[in-house]
Amino acid sequence: MSTSPESELLAVYDATGRVTGAAERGAVYRDGLWHASAGVLVRSGDGERVYVHRRTDSKLVFAGLHDCLAGGVVDAGEDPADTAIRELREELGIALPTGTVLPLRASASWDGSWVGRPLRCHLFGYEVRYDGPIHHQPSEIAEGWWCEITELRARLRDPDWPFVPDTRLLLAQLLRT
Template identity: 65%
Template sequence: MAEMIALYDAEGREIGAQDRAVVYAEGLWHASAGVLVRSRDGSRIYVHKRTDTKAVFAGMHDCLAGGVLSPGEDPAAAALRELSEELGIAPDDHPVPLVTASWDGTWQDRPMRCHLFAYEVRYDGPIHHQPEEIAAGWWWTDKQLLTHLEDPTWPFVPDTRLLIPDLLR
């Protein structure tokens, strides 16, 4: 059965819907929402390893829980949905949009062209991985994450790799 996702134009406006497989195969513009999970005191970030069965960036590390937007879906609602699905988190507060000076939220490289709506939540409660999506996860300080990001051979999701350095202290 086809899974329809929202199609976007290069400027970040929703323009329709298409099957996920077609979007990935043809490199069509779409959108995703991702959530950075920080500890309440801001000292740590939750990092996870994607399963080897993921369709895109399989087996790589990431620190955003996220996924593609469905047709007509609000990015903040998608962020909360993905946070709940992937990490079992229902935060007390709404996600706060992340803005950086050096990256505008677009990713245009194989296998996809995507607009990323990025958010942050502060959270210290339990985390429950969705086994189909997340292989493992742990908390790191900004310094620990930055040290790993400085290694170009460390397998980290490439669009998040662009976003994160601006957010680390």
Template identity: 65%
Template sequence: MDQTPSLNEIVSVYDADGLPAGTATRSRVYEEGLWHASAGVLLRSRDGERIYVHRRSPDKAVFAGMHDCLAGGVMDPGESPEQTATRELAEELGVTGVSLTPVARVAWDGSWAGKPLRCHLFAFEGRSDGPITHQASEIADGWWWTDGELCAHLADPSWQFVPDTRALLAHYWD
């Protein structure tokens, strides 16, 4: 089942301090650079030695074709960060029944496609060895890496990695 988000979908809008402030269409959030919230899961192997890294689909509305290590997405109205993270982990990677531990929250104020993009990102960690089933409309490919392998790639400025997750990882390894 294709669960690609529609640009007409209603999502939660937040204020700059990270408090819910209403709703708007996804297209309006992206067009006007409205603060919104997303939640995602950094999936580690059960032994904690590896992180699941993936490349986003080239058809994504935001950060298309870039690499990421969070299965995540925009929070729907009335959803908690943990509910969003659980939903997105199941949708994007097909992983369910995983306990989630909050690991970080960052406010990212950047840009995409020449427009402001502002997001409060709630991150969780989960542990599973799979199986992994990609949602083709969201994820093009994926693999397991050690922290060292991911850090080595992140140190390469030419390696395209989702900037809000990059900001989050700076706090994750502190």
């Protein structure tokens, strides 16, 4: 028997970033509970390009917006680095070798709102260099492409470009080379 996405258990945090328990995804979003998200910036082997994608219109949060992190929320009992590795495999089909450790490259906290509801999230950003094939998870990613970093920076200067707002918080740190 499968469970609905709204009933999946997520790690719940306090405002300082300490895990305090767990709650169903639906309650976390409905009640604006602090939680965490981990994402991986996929950079080409030469470091000059990043993989950008557009989220599907059916996503619960930030539907239809562009993003350049493969990522998702931290499940109950899960470490953010493990979340990042899991999401990289699920969303883009990039399986890292067993035992890979992703060092934290960026972090921030976002206390904002989405569709009129509070959204409070601690953000953890990681990076991998990769030139192999990418396979989208159709339920999560509508389309994707490689983008020169200079082009991405230019697009991000346009406040009307529909881009995931919490990723914007991490990009200044992640795009430093």
